Amino acid sequence: MNKTALCGILLCLAGSACADTGGRLLATGGVTNIEGSAGGGIVPWAVLSGYGTRDEWGGDAFATRVDTGDYRLDAFGASLAFNNRVELSVARQRLDMDALTKAAGLPHKSLNQDVFGVKLRLFGDLVYDRLPQVVVGAQYKRQTNFLIPSLVGAQRDSDTDFYLAGSRLFLGAVGGYNLLVNGTLRYSRANETGLLGFGGDRRDSRSLLKEGSVALLLNPRWVVGVEYREKPDNLSFAGESDWQDVFVGYFPSKRLALAAAWADLGEIATLEGQRGLFLSMQLSY
Amino acid sequence: MYRELRATACAALVLIGMAGCASQPPESDSLYQALGEQAGINRVVEALLYRIADDVRIAHHFADTDIARLQEKLQEQFCVEAGGPCEYTGDSMADVHAGFDLTEADFNALVEDLIAAMEAERLPVTVQNRLLQRLAPMRADIIYR
Numbered sequence: 001m002n003k004t005a006l007c008g009i010l011l012c013l014a015g016s017a018c019a020d021t022g023g024r025l026l027a028t029g030g031v032t033n034i035e036g037s038a039g040g041g042i043v044p045w046a047v048l049s050g051y052g053t054r055d056e057w058g059g060d061a062f063a064t065r066v067d068t069g070d071y072r073l074d075a076f077g078a079s080l081a082f083n084n085r086v087e088l089s090v091a092r093q094r095l096d097m098d099a100l101t102k103a104a105g106l107p108h109k110s111l112n113q114d115v116f117g118v119k120l121r122l123f124g125d126l127v128y129d130r131l132p133q134v135v136v137g138a139q140y141k142r143q144t145n146f147l148i149p150s151l152v153g154a155q156r157d158s159d160t161d162f163y164l165a166g167s168r169l170f171l172g173a174v175g176g177y178n179l180l181v182n183g184t185l186r187y188s189r190a191n192e193t194g195l196l197g198f199g200g201d202r203r204d205s206r207s208l209l210k211e212g213s214v215a216l217l218l219n220p221r222w223v224v225g226v227e228y229r230e231k232p233d234n235l236s237f238a239g240e241s242d243w244q245d246v247f248v249g250y251f252p253s254k255r256l257a258l259a260a261a262w263a264d265l266g267e268i269a270t271l272e273g274q275r276g277l278f279l280s281m282q283l284s285y
Numbered sequence: 286m287y288r289e290l291r292a293t294a295c296a297a298l299v300l301i302g303m304a305g306c307a308s309q310p311p312e313s314d315s316l317y318q319a320l321g322e323q324a325g326i327n328r329v330v331e332a333l334l335y336r337i338a339d340d341v342r343i344a345h346h347f348a349d350t351d352i353a354r355l356q357e358k359l360q361e362q363f364c365v366e367a368g369g370p371c372e373y374t375g376d377s378m379a380d381v382h383a384g385f386d387l388t389e390a391d392f393n394a395l396v397e398d399l400i401a402a403m404e405a406e407r408l409p410v411t412v413q414n415r416l417l418q419r420l421a422p423m424r425a426d427i428i429y430r
Contacts, residue, residue: 023390025397053389128424171418176411219410220400 021254021284022051022058024084026220028126028169031249031259031282032062035115035139035193036077036091039165040227041261041278042243043211045182046135046167047126048081048119049089050284051254057082061283062091066263068276070099077115087137089117095195100269108145111195116140124166132168139163141194152237152269154197155204161188169217177216180225184211191234192268200234207232215249223249227261241266245278257282311368311419319412320367323360330359332402342394346385366419378426387428 030038030047038060039045050058059080066073077091095111117139124131139161143149146157165184173179186209189199199205209232215225229243247261261278268274311317320326334356338344347355364371375381396417403413 023388023393025393053393055388055390128421171421172411172414176409176414178414 022056023053024051025127026254027217027223027249027251027257029058029060029081029257029284031257031280032060032064032077032079032089032091034064034066034073034075034091034093035117035141036062036075036079036089037117037119037137037139038079038081038087038089039184040182040213040215040225041245041247041259041280042229042263043182043184043213043227044117044119044137044139044163044165045184045213046121046124046133046165048084048087048121048135049079050081052081052084054084056084059285061285062280064278064280066265066276066278068263068265068268068274070097070271070274071268072096079117085121087117087119089115089119091115091117093193093195095192097269100271106148108148110145111148111192112144113194114142114144115194116142124168126167127169127171132166134164134166137163137165141190141198143194143197146197149191149195149197152196153201153235154191155199155201157197159189159194159198161186161190161194163187163211174216177218180213180215180217180223182213182215185209186211186230189232189234191232192240196235196269200236202236203232203234215247221251223247223251225249238270239267241268241274247278255284257284311366314368314370316412316415316419317364317367317369320363320408320416321406323364323369323371325406325408326363326367326369327360329399329402329406329408330356330363332405333359333399336398336402337395340394340398343391343398346387346391363416367416378423379430382427382430385430387430389428392424392428 029050030045033039033042033044037044038047038049049060052058061078063076073095075091075093079087079089081087093113101109119135119137122134124133126133142158163184163186167182170179187206189206191197209230211229213225213227215223217223225247227245231240231242233240243265245261245263247259249259251257259280263278265274358375361371361373365373
């Protein structure tokens with residue numbers, strides 16, 4: 001890459017030195033959840049990736065790391081959104097578990113899966129109009145090293161999550177600050193999002209799971225909020241905890257978004273008290 | 286089963302609760318005061334018009350516009366929407382924008398210019414948001430007409 005191009009990209013990321021990515025307002029594409037869908041960090045929202053309006057297309061590329069000490073989750077992927085109507089996404093997740101591998105003499109050091117997502121905006125608008133923005137989505141997940149999940153009781157190595165999400169930005173709602181409210185209902189039997197396979201010896205059917213986020217926009221660039229994600233509990237060998245986090249998001253331009261969170265993931269595969277830092281970066285186009 | 290019913294009811298309530306409300310006149314003039322009364326509003330409108338003129342995304346839509354009249358009507362409109370002692374004497378939003386076929390992106394470009402104008406006038410974010418909240422319901426009468 002030559003210097004001029006690099007300089008251009010850096011200027012682009014820093015602000016307005018390049019053509020705008022799309023006609024939607026700053027931060028209205030959210031960031032990217034660990035499964036590759038536009039949203040918060042752990043919950044998909046009813047927003048579509050990038051900044052494209054009904055006349056434009058857009059998308060994101062993202063990378064996320066969550067480190068609890070015992071585990072480290074890396075996720076990366078990309079998405080395309082067409083006319084603010086349909087979002088297609090792909091993400092790859094890798095959960096490193098050195099501590100558990102050593103302690104339990106496991107045959108693999110990591111659990112991996114790929115996620116292919118589609119999201120369809122049904123109606124409404126995040127900011128304008130009378131109805132909130134509502135989407136339906138599906139995430140097809142493929143666990144790619146299924147030996148460990150199968151040994152602890154997981155029933156299948158691929159499956160599809162379905163979800164319905166509604167999001168609304170309330171202008172000036174809290175003491176003049178803008179408030180984003182999101183509710184998501186997921187229908188899933190993914191164990192630890194699918195990294196431990198799908199369905200289990202305790203329960204093999206899908207559960208209806210509640211997920212939600214509330215975020216306050218301190219100004220157009222800075223956002224703080226909380227997220228909650230209910231999880232199924234299909235495997236008898238260990239408990240699976242609901243997840244929650246508090247986050248801060250920074251949108252210096254429509255090209256770049258950064259998110260940091262303190263995530264409480266509870267018990268994961270017999271190891272309790274999994275808490276740690278969540279860091280994510282997103283480029284939009 | 287009970288758990289699923291409860292979750293569904295909860296989601297339905299959240300969705301219904303999110304539905305926006307039709308715009309009513311402001312109950313007080315607190316936003317008008319926060320904007321610096323008419324003088325403050327006039328400064329925001331002037332800053333907005335300068336930004337529009339420099340905005341290649343939308344400036345061409347104003348090529349045949351009587352800018353002095355636009356300035357006057359915007360001053361009145363922002364005053365009314367902020368709860369100030371004014372009367373809006375312009376045409377309806379739907380009539381004014383008929384035939385322009387303005388897009389979502391055009392509308393948001395103007396919103397960005399307005400935010401930049403309010404930033405330049407050092408209005409607090411909370412005051413900016415309250416004015417935007419008053420103006421947002423107009424979008425349906427403005428775009429794709």
